[in-house]
Structures are given as C-alpha cells and as structure tokens.
Amino acid sequence: MPYGKQPPHVLEKAHAVVDGIELPGHWNRMFGSRTITDYDTSALDAITALPGGESLGWCYQCAKCVGVCPVDIVGDYGPRKIFRKTQIGVSLLDDPDLWLCTTCKNCLRVCPKQVDMIQIMPAAREAAINEGRDIPPELQKVFEACDRYGNPLGANPRARADWIKGAGVPVPIAAQVKRPVDVLWYVGSYPSYHPRGVDAARALARIFTALGVDFAILGVEEREDGDSVRLAGERGLFEKLAEQNIKTLAKYRFRRLVVFGPHEFNAFKNEYPKLGGAWDVLHYTQFLVEHLDRLRPLLATPVARTVTYHDPCYLSRHNGEYEAPRTLLRAIPGLTLVEMGRTRENGYCCGGGGGGMWLDSVSRDHTRMPLSARRVIEAVETGASTLAICCPYEVSRFEDAVKATGHDGRLHVRDIAELLDEAMRCPASNRSPTVDPASRPPAS
Ligand code: SF4
Numbered sequence: 001m002p003y004g005k006q007p008p009h010v011l012e013k014a015h016a017v018v019d020g021i022e023l024p025g026h027w028n029r030m031f032g033s034r035t036i037t038d039y040d041t042s043a044l045d046a047i048t049a050l051p052g053g054e055s056l057g058w059c060y061q062c063a064k065c066v067g068v069c070p071v072d073i074v075g076d077y078g079p080r081k082i083f084r085k086t087q088i089g090v091s092l093l094d095d096p097d098l099w100l101c102t103t104c105k106n107c108l109r110v111c112p113k114q115v116d117m118i119q120i121m122p123a124a125r126e127a128a129i130n131e132g133r134d135i136p137p138e139l140q141k142v143f144e145a146c147d148r149y150g151n152p153l154g155a156n157p158r159a160r161a162d163w164i165k166g167a168g169v170p171v172p173i174a175a176q177v178k179r180p181v182d183v184l185w186y187v188g189s190y191p192s193y194h195p196r197g198v199d200a201a202r203a204l205a206r207i208f209t210a211l212g213v214d215f216a217i218l219g220v221e222e223r224e225d226g227d228s229v230r231l232a233g234e235r236g237l238f239e240k241l242a243e244q245n246i247k248t249l250a251k252y253r254f255r256r257l258v259v260f261g262p263h264e265f266n267a268f269k270n271e272y273p274k275l276g277g278a279w280d281v282l283h284y285t286q287f288l289v290e291h292l293d294r295l296r297p298l299l300a301t302p303v304a305r306t307v308t309y310h311d312p313c314y315l316s317r318h319n320g321e322y323e324a325p326r327t328l329l330r331a332i333p334g335l336t337l338v339e340m341g342r343t344r345e346n347g348y349c350c351g352g353g354g355g356g357m358w359l360d361s362v363s364r365d366h367t368r369m370p371l372s373a374r375r376v377i378e379a380v381e382t383g384a385s386t387l388a389i390c391c392p393y394e395v396s397r398f399e400d401a402v403k404a405t406g407h408d409g410r411l412h413v414r415d416i417a418e419l420l421d422e423a424m425r426c427p428a429s430n431r432s433p434t435v436d437p438a439s440r441p442p443a444s
C-alpha cells in the first residue's frame with residue numbers, strides 16, 4: 001500500500017491461517033495496519049516551537065527519567081509524563097506541572113534522548129508569563145520584590161550589609177576599601193537577610209578573617225543574582241539584575257570572585273559571561289579547600305557530630321563539584337561523615353531550585369510531601385545528628401522540614417561554614433582564633 005494511504009478496514013477473524021500457522025482471535029490483527037488514535041498535537045507543538053522547548057518532542061517514553069525525578073518520588077511527575085500529557089492535549093502553560101520542576105537535572109543525566117527540562121521549563125514559564133497566563137501569586141510577589149528591592153525577600157536594600165555588625169570581625173566593603181583586593185565575596189540575598197543565612201555569612205566572615213584572606217563585599221551595592229528568577233521564567237528581570245551586578249563589579253579590582261551559594265555560582269560561572277561579565281568564580285567550599293593547609297591547624301576543637309551531606313543540585317549535578325564540601329567536612333576533627341542513599345550524581349533535590357524556593361504552595365497542593373521533608377527523612381535514616389549543607393536556600397527549607405517531620409532536636413541543619421567555625425572556636429572563650437596580621441598569607 002502506498003505510504004500515507006489509509007488501509008482498508010481490517011476485520012478481526014475468529015481464526016486466521018498465516019503461512020500455515022493458525023492465529024486465533026485478535027492476534028491476526030497484527031498483520032494489518034492499525035490507527036491507534038489521532039491526537040491534536042497543538043499543546044505539544046506550543047512547547048516544542050519555543051526556543052529551548054524543542055527537546056520535549058524527542059521523548060520516546062522509555063521512562064528512565066521517572067525513577068530519578070524527585071518530584072515523582074513524592075508525587076506524579078517526570079518528563080515522560082509531561083510529554084504524554086501534552087501529547088494528548090493538556091496545555092503545559094496552564095497546568096500546575098509547569099511550576100513543579102525544580103530544574104534539578106537528574107532526568108537529563110539519564111535521558112537517552114537529551115530531553116532537557118532545564119531549557120524546556122524556563123522557556124515554557126517565560127511563555128506563560130508573556131502570554132498573561134495565571135502564575136502563582138507567591139512567585140509574582142518574589143518577582144516584584146527582586147525588581148523593586150533587589151532581593152527576593154522584599155527586604156530593605158539599604159540593610160543588605162547590616163549582617164556584618166554581628167560578625168565579630170571587620171567585614172570590608174569594596175567601596176570603602178579603595179584598593180584592589182584578592183577576593184570579592186558575593187554574599188547573596190539569603191545570607192544577607194535571612195536570620196539563618198546571616199549565621200552562615202558571619203561564620204564565613206570569621207573563617208576568612210582567621211585565614212587572613214584579603215577580601216571585600218559589595219554591601220548595599222549588591223543585588224540578587226537572579227538565576228532562580230530566570231529559571232522561574234522571568235528572563236527579562238534576570239537580565240536586569242545581572243546587568244546591575246556586572247556594572248557594580250566592573251567598578252572594583254579583584255582577582256577572584258567567591259560566592260556563597262550554588263545558584264549564584266551557576267549564575268556567575270555560566271550565565272553572566274553571556275551578558276559580558278566573566279570572572280574567575282569559586283564556590284566558597286572550593287576556595288576553602290584551596291587553603292586547607294592553613295585552615296586545618298585552625299580547626300582545633302573537635303566537633304563530635306555524625307554528619308550527612310546534602311549535595312546542592314546547582315553545585316553538584318549542574319557544575320560537577322562533589323568533593324570540596326566533603327573534603328572540608330572530613331577535615332573537621334571529631335566529625336564522622338555518613339552518606340545518604342541518594343547522593344552525589346543521584347542526589348535528591350531539596351525542592352528550592354528553579355524557583356521552587358518560592359513555590360511551596362504549588363508543591364503542597366500537588367505532591368504528597370515537600371521534597372525537603374523527603375530529604376530530611378533520608379538524612380535521619382543514616383543515623384546522622386546533623387545535616388550539612390552549603391546552599392543558602394536549604395537551611396530554612398530543611399529546618400522547616402525537620403519540624404514538620406517530627407525530628408526537631410533529633411536532626412540539626414548546619415552550613416559547612418558554621419561547622420568549620422564551630423571547629424575553630426576556642427572552647428574557653430567560644431571565640432574564633434585571632435589572627436596575627438603579620439602572618440597574612442600570600443594572595444590565593
Ligand atoms: S528518559 Fe527521556 S526519552 Fe525516556 S521517557 Fe524520560 S524524557 Fe522521555
């Protein structure tokens with residue numbers, strides 16, 4: 001039959017004999033063409049036509065992605081299911097599925113067809129925003145706060161450097177230093193404002209000081225990096241924030257840019273260069289590992305904790321850094337490091353990436369439990385007393401999840417900077433070691 005012509009209607013015979021073989025019932029239908037069904041593909045076409053959305057159409061339904069998708073583990077999700085739903089006519093732009101992906105990249109790691117949710121989801125979200133579809137109000141609020149105040153918490157931009165008052169050490173501000181520094185420390189929004197983020201920022205300030213690092217921060221000139229805003233679909237706002245940060249950083253001379261968070265790391269390493277801002281960027285754990293020879297003697301106080309470490313998606317899977325945080329943890333005397341089942345390349349997402357930080361109500365309505373709660377249960381199962389993190393999104397997420405899962409007092413969440421700071425404290429005074437200015441090391 002010529003290609004494209006419909007076959008004649010195929011009758012199902014009770015019995016048929018083919019090449020001498022008797023085929024009963026419906027089996028003989030296999031010898032005729034069948035039309036399974038006709039779908040309206042416009043919902044799928046709407047996604048695959050978007051720049052970045054093409055690969056959704058490449059899915060061949062092998063389901064490898066579903067087993068590793070953190071959202072499916074607490075719900076009903078994964079690229080395979082999203083493809084199938086759009087294929088049969090569900091509009092992704094109007095479906096809660098649009099907001100559930102955390103862009104954790106675990107599906108892309110295993111997908112034989114390179115269906116890339118890290119491109120698809122931001123593209124589809126951007127289309128939904130541009131077309132005026134309903135977007136979750138909590139996310140809209142964050143977009144407005146970033147635009148107006150330069151941070152997602154809606155905090156006063158003039159108070160961005162207030163955290164330094166309680167650091168116990170001087171924290172130089174680039175505008176006041178008036179000379180080149182070795183390290184420009186981009187602090188980030190949550191370490192600048194969130195009470196538990198501030199704890200970790202102060203700890204890192206003390207570590208830098210104890211190491212004699214020649215550093216400065218941007219202070220009130222710093223703006224949200226915007227990478228999660230981009231992944232949540234607001235590319236225009238991301239570009240605005242990035243351009244502000246690039247312009248500010250261009251005013252100062254420094255050798256290396258050290259960032260506190262994995263999302264900032266991803267922004268400065270992979271996204272800002274596309275907009276003209278390129279530096280030698282390090283996550284703070286990478287920077288400290290480079291200085292481990294000098295850091296190790298400062299870690300004099302044993303920290304008797306059994307610790308399990310959560311790989312942040314944007315430091316680990318997205319940017320390949322698995323070892324630096326673990327090396328620092330192993331350097332702390334008295335600390336025992338144990339691993340969770342889902343770790344390293346297969347680390348389980350905390351739920352905060354890709355805008356998930358600001359989409360908790362969507363997640364609550366469409367999953368059985370928050371991803372952070374699932375992860376806390378996995379941490380408790382290791383027998384650890386402490387969940388170590390190095391992403392500023394995670395401390396509030398995991399501390400809430402510890403309470404929600406009934407493990408308050410049983411599992412403590414600590415940034416690696418806080419654990420290092422704890423190990424540096426003199427037990428008698430509970431203060432970090434003071435540094436002899438004469439022993440300032442050479443530039444990193
Ligand atoms: S792994 Fe890739 S090809 Fe297989 S079902 Fe998932 S998205 Fe489709």
Ligand code: SF4
Nearest residue numbers: 069101102104105107
């Ligand atoms: S990026 Fe992560 S959350 Fe999103 S679909 Fe893939 S595995 Fe699931």
